[in-house]
Amino acid sequence: MSAADERAVNGKRELTEGLAAQILDHIRDGGLAVGTHLTAQGLAERFNVSRFPVGQALQLLAAKGVLLHERNRGYFVSSAKDASPETLGLAPRDEASDVYFRIAEDHLHGRLPDPASEAYLKDAYGATKAQLNAVLSRIAQEGWAERRPGYGWSFSPMLTTPESLEQTYRVRLALEPAALLEPGYRLDPEIAARCREAELRLLDGAIETDTADALHERGVRFHEAIIGASGNPFFLEAVRRINRVRRLLSYRSMIDRKRYRRQCEEHLQILNLLERGRNADASEMLRRHLEHTIENLQEIRPILER
Template sequence: MTRRLADQLATNIHHYIADTGMAPGTRLPERTLADHFKVSRSPVREALTRLASQEIVCAHPGGGFAVSDRVAPPAPGAEVEDGQPTTESEQVYMAIAEDRLRGELPDRFTENELMRQYGVTRGQLQAILRRMTQEGWVERLPGHGWMFLPVLTSSETYSQGYRYRLLIEAAGIMEPTFRLDREGLLRCRAQQEELANGGARTASPAALFDANSRLHETIAACSGNSFILDGLRRLDRLRRLMEYRKTVDRDQAERRCREHLTLIDLLLADQREAAADFMRLHLRNAAREKASS
């Protein structure tokens, strides 16, 4: 492991904490961070140690590290692995997403074409493409070039997606194989509480989507039914860009996060029938709000 990798990863984790609005005290599992940044746990451990020396993270009573109550946002212009400020990278990412939805980008493309069109370096673009690959809406072609994968592009298919979620998500809570992931739900709860307490008013559309889909997929995983979890994950990949395109009503976003807290608390209290009923209500409300945005 090189010093440069640890330095880059420490900066990336700092941005990740800030961009997702993690509350002080939120645990930072090495495995979760390693999966997110597609690295092994060793550089994550070294990066967290460096962040601890800067008081960005602190020791967690249960072991490992957590977000410090003294954490500050990354310095303006602080660079992440691709050498580009996070805000600029997000702008390019969102521009590509919007152009793809408008049909202004072909199914197949090369890095050189996107570099010229969006005025970014190869390193900057490759970091964005890695993110898109992880999210499941582009893939590298054998030999040369890239290809966009299918996504939802019409209001009708978007509505069908919500109707599908109504069929599977509440049912998953009532599966006989349901097993509560308490630690996973508590992590989601800390994030949703931060969003409900003001974070939803400043979070990017991508950060909101990631936090909310993470909660719903965590609940689907509790079902013990791999088809329910796989179906929801596939749908989330398809609907991601449509969600970005929707106008973000900050009041509605905050209210949905409060609904998420109610849903989590019902599950933690083992009130599964009430949680399933609330899931249906929550999804119907979200579908209605999204249809008008």
């Protein structure tokens, strides 16, 4: 096998395993019950990829026991749904993530041509076709690039300044505390337990060792989990849209990780209040938590403006 062929094979494997890990997180964080039917079309729309790689990822999860495959019926969540990507041996998409962050940095510095052809991006970042497709699908899902009809990709100028990142937090400040006060609010105990486990793991040392990608996802999952428990899908959809577009500067802000211990501790306090049914207190705690984050943005502004 030539070096080029080997890179292509590795790129496809990374795409499949990366999607499998995303689907598994979707199952766990969404609290999907055993027996829930997963469709390739629905997942393709959620992760903004074609049905083929989703099909490959579903096959992989079925082979690892997370899903059950029934002939002519499809894939269903199995009783092994609480397995983690790490325990299943799903390799992180290191090379694809490297390409992603390099494109992100170049976009923040205004170094990308607009529009940029896929051939240019492939050559400029040394990516395989599979890796580039995965990265561009992720970027499109996050909302800072879109395919141009007939020619390449355009990258959005939105959310490339510290001011725009602060604006997203102010919108969250208006939405998230209100979601905790919805009359039908119910936080599933299993979801609460997974959130607590993730926070304790960070406090035990993962704050310093996790990637920026993993740190960002941990925060996103926590906030989307407690907002999703509101029973009001409009709160959750609004927060998800904001989370998709704020990633660029959020990643850069993680260069300074000193504030994460306080954030983890505040997350745990909010969980404790919700589990005790003290939603009004939890809502106020969440408001203060987001206000602290906005204050921290001013302290790390030099990092965001690099």
